[in-house]
Amino acid sequence: MKSSRMIWCILIVGILLPQSLAHPGFFTSIGQMTDLIHTEKDLVTSLKDYIKAEEDKLEQIKKWAEKLDRLTSTATKDPEGFVGHPVNAFKLMKRLNTEWSELENLVLKDMSDGFISNLTIQRQYFPNDEDQVGAAKALLRLQDTYNLDTDTISKGNLPGVKHKSFLTAEDCFELGKVAYTEADYYHTELWMEQALRQLDEGEVSTIDKVSVLDYLSYAVYQQGDLDKALLLTKKLLDLDPEHQRANGNLKYFEYIMAKEKDVNKSASDDQSDQKTTPKKKGVAVDYLPERQKYEMLCRGEGIKMTPRRQKKLFCRYHDGNRNPKFILAPAKQEDEWDKPRIIRFHDIISDAEIEIVKDLAKPRLRRATISNPITGDLETVHYRISKSAWLSGYENPVVSRINMRIQDLTGLDVSTAEELQVANYGVGGQYEPHFDFARKDEPDAFKELGTGNRIATWLFYMSDVSAGGATVFPEVGASVWPKKGTAVFWYNLFASGEGDYSTRHAACPVLVGNKWVSNKWLHERGQEFRRPCTLSELE
DSSP states (O other), X not given: XXXXXXXXXXXXXXXXXXXXXXXXXXXXXXXXXXXXXXXXXXXXXXXXHHHHHHHHHHHHHHHHHHHHHHHHHHHHHSHHHHHTSHHHHHHHHHIIIIIHHHHHHHHHOOTTHHHHHHHHHHHTTSOOHHHHHHHHHHHHHHHHXXXXXXXXXXXTOOTTOSSXXXXXXXXXXXXXXXXXXXXXXXXXXXXXXHHHHHHHTTOXXXXXXXXXXXXXXXXXXXXXXXXXXXXXXXXXXXXXXXXXXXXXXXXHHHHHHHHHHHHHHHSXXXXXXXXXXXXXXXXXXXXXXXXXXXXXXXXXXXXXXXHHHHTTOOXXXXXXXXXXXXXXXXXXXXXXXXXXXXXXXXXXXXXXXXXXXXXXXXXXXXXXXXXOTTXXXXXXXXXXXXXXXXXXXXXXXXXXXXXXXXXXXXXXXXXXXXXXXXXXXXXXXXXXXXXXXXXXXXXXXXXXXXXXXXXXXXXXXXXXXXXEOOEEETTTTEEEOOOTXXXXXXXSBOTTSOBOGGGOEEEOOEEESOXXXXXXXXXXXXXXXXXXXXXXXXX
């Protein structure tokens, strides 16, 4: 039904641990990463210039060596006769006194000055340990959300990819180490096993099986699979019998197993044959009650609307209640969902406007924050990973025009709305399930603004996304997919002013590509006569 509506729309318009260092996660936006691509290209050009300079230098030294080789070969056959010639004697004195000194200066000449200077300048823009760990965490997040196995990721077999890439055994090992520093032994096991598989297949690598097995055996032990941990430790000792930590762990594992065996013997008959079984993956620290539903929606496995409900969804032309700007060129509307009502506006922002908004935002992009419900302060959180910037209508006519377009189409006053927020979601960028409006236990959330609660949300999609990046509503099972040039709109509050809890939504992680959005949060003040209150609490 949905596809037919779209066609119509188109037609009408305890033991020893391996040592490691922990680093806090850090997000890098696509905009910054594209800048790094150009930086790296510049460095490669500089490196090639350096190589060319070294090659020219070596060519000069080589020619000198060849010339002297011929000369000395002749001279050593008859040394006395050779230096008996006055010209040869003079040239010998000249070479040893002057020319060999010149050669020495040439050999000692440092051709790397230009390259090192450029590298030093560019290094200030390089990512640090936090950035690298952040990128690794993004991969782990994508792995969970989109049910990807390690082999699929390692081989680069992701949907919608243009530039296929693969992970080496060393890369897999590093991902496992990042998980290990977070005490995430589930992912540690997965990625260490992937590294081990690639090494077993004969991949040449800078890491060895001993290092991989060291981490892997401990990760398996931490998940409760003592039998497998013991087997892996023995495999490690076959490769390195003198490995101190593994020898200690082996004794510890055997002691624990012997102890458990004694316990089992003293238990009842039906428990005597009980074996140690692996623990299930533990609940994450940032656990969400609706995580399973949220991730299913991100994969497009959400609740399907019944045919009866689908029949009530339409496409239409919208003139903004006879707004003069839209009478001759009405906006194209499509119903995305019924409760809560989510409307998509097609072709509502032009490519030119998008580029201007992005250009204005890029220099200001900073890690996105949320308002602390208790203190009201803005702070970064692990469940919102994007870069954002705020644009005021007075600073550019395009932003002002976009604001007025939102007012004309929604009928709501934008003078009390927040500034236009522009967000860029890069590698694994997401915003986990949240409410846009302040709940009753957050009375001071927007107190400083003095404009009441967030009555509605307007969200522009300013890019297409190759894979992932949907806006999902776990409470009702709706998934809205990014489409460049469109916008979606919904009310966060009922007309009574009560919050609509079905509007709890999330921005799914970007699997492949780059997601740009901009949103406008409209507030209660100024809407008293534009959206009058009702007597019913849930209307």
